[in-house]
Amino acid sequence: MGIGYNGRVNDPQAAPAEEGSAGPAPGAAGPTGRARTGGASAQANGASAPTGDASVQAGGASAPTDDGASAQADGPAARTDGGPARAPRPARRRNTAPPREDVLAAAMATIAERGLDGLTMAGLGRDVGMSSGHLLYYFRTKDELLLRTLEWSEGRLGAERGALLSRHDLPVAGRLAAYVELYVPDGPRDPHWTLWLEVWNRSQYAGDDARDRQAAIEGAWHRDLVALIAEGVSRGELRPVDPDRYAARLRALLDGFSVHVAVGLPGTGRAQVLAQVREHLAETLLSGS
Structure with a gap:
């Protein structure tokens, strides 16, 4: 998903004028007071x-500077003593x-x-x-910006989730609780879930590429949960359920509760939701409960 931001460059500084060559135009304007993103204006x-x-x-024509090239004024500077024209100075890169x-x-x-x-x-x-x-x-488009921001945020959450779930020294029940806590929003207007809901809302008009990328995000959460449940079943820490079917149902439950938390529905704060999910897991999944 890399975005290839190229550096931008200043216009080359004029070489020192030789004897007989023209100096700066009279009345040339100095730097403007406008904000700049790096380097001086041409x-x-x-x-x-x-x-x-x-x-x-x-002459006033603008040229992009992202390709590392800067426009030269009217080609190489001419000499007045009959010698060869001076080669233009190489362009200097602006702040990237x-x-x-x-x-x-x-x-x-x-x-x-x-x-x-x-x-x-x-x-x-x-x-x-x-x-x-x-x-x-x-x-x-703004839709693409939102989706890329969500992918970036999910990448960070995915790394945190992977670190938690790879703690095989911890019981499966403890890692499952950590998964749930990472899934559920922190509270109303949680930025990650706010963004998720907006991307979901826009997905009905999205193209196939955007839908595939959203599905990839969902798929990562699902696969991790399936693997965790399968591990717990194989170790006898969880009841003998179908990991894929149970994961799909649990995530549907988490999604519903998470929307309530994110929009601030009364009676569905984060602490209340986590308590209800723990109760559900104890009743349906945890061995010996």
Whole structure:
């Protein structure tokens, strides 16, 4: 899922003027007061250049700087003494765009602080020092941004889940309880579950690729639970149930309770939900209960 953020470069600095060559244009503008994402703006013909994702060529034409190339003003600088033209200086790279993880972490932080309505391309761009157009270049749509943010968040949860479930020194019942606690939201407006619900809601209009990626997230949770239940059954710690069927039913129960917690339904706080799930597991799965 990598996002290939390329570095951006400044326009090359002009070489020192030789005797007889033209100096800077009179009245050339200095740096603007606008926020910049790295490096100085290119300037030409006395006008200050925008500081977004494109540098300015001579004559005012803009050119993307993401491919590492910077526009040269009217080709090589001419000499007035009849000698060969000076070769243009190599372009210098501007500060690179923020890593993908920084962008996705900023998106999740915005959801946590201001909710989904507070997440806009323009606002996220300001947070990470990119233009909204630059973000759209990489993510194409807000739906794609949301799905990638969810995938990033799920990757972190998956690593935590894997570490918990691989503790074979712990009884299966203890690891199952840890799985449930990781699954259920922390409380109303939990950012991960808020994002999950939004992606689910948009999935009815999503294409096959997006649906497959959502299914992959669901599948990871399901496979881990099936493997844990199968281990418990084989070790005699759990009742002899069909691991796949039981996992599907338990996750449906967890999903229903989790939605109630995430939206703040009265009487279904996290502590109450965890207590009900523990009771259900004791009645239907744990051996000797």
